[in-house]
Amino acid sequence: MNYAYLGPAGTFTESALLQVPGAADAQRIPASNVNVALSMVREGAADAAMVPIENSVEGGVSATLDAIAQGESLQIVSEILVPITFVLAVRPGIDSLEQIKQISTHGHAWAQCRLWAEANIPGAAFTPASSTAAGALALEEADPPHDAAICSPLVAQERGLKVLVSGVEDNVGAVTRFILVTRPGRIPQPTGVDKSTLILPLPEDRPGALMELLEQFTARGVNLSRIESRPTGKSLGEYFFSVDIEGHVAEERVAAALSGLHRLSPKLRFLGSYPAAQGLEASVDTHNSDAAFSEARAWVQSLRDRV
């Protein structure tokens, strides 16, 4: 196996990848952005890609949500959670916060440190970097493009960067969720604590259309753990929904919800069922259990057999 990931080395995405069994000894290919990492999988240059999808403070990572919703189909095979803490690393010659005029980091990291930055370096101009590690590595250049970078403590330590302040995040205990993506293939076996990800286009723009889709989950006792709307990019006001549900397609109630959704929105995209990184086994009412579904199906069949 070889793995593409949002690079360069030292990103939080690489920390997530290193949690995948075997990845530490496998070939790891840094990509300059999420689209490049996913294209490498689509084109066969990588077997899998690790990309960020959701942060507990900043919400969904739009680049990933959009890239997996369109283009050739991909499949999520696992998810990894990484606790997030940031340090403020500076270029040589910077000894105080007042000297910082230019700062860089990944947009998602900046959003997680905005209040700290407003209070402590109010005059500093922000330039987005392709990742936290890319912003930090630029500090090593002969003539760095910025005075400071917000990055992981690990990359600062590994590169021997000068850290002026640690723990600059606004929310202690933040977590980012990453997904491991492959070309469509076998779906991981259910573990009892699983998630499934779907892309749901609204079949038509009319009152109650979203409600009808959501009812498919409610009626089968399927819990949603994330729902986000994203523009399709085609015209103003045209959106699709990116949804995570608790449960595995091998479970009857999930399969029944999917089949109802497919009738309402035939262009829906199933992005995979995979083990949840945390959580409890979904509590399923007796009437939504696999046994209740098979019994009901057998009963209806017995009636249809008499036709």
Ligand SMILES: O=C(O)C(=O)C[C@]1(C(=O)O)C=C[C@@H](O)C=C1
């Ligand atoms: O820049 C990195 O190090 C990343 O792995 C990307 C990313 C993200 O996209 O959210 C990952 C974790 C942090 O929340 C900040 C940035």
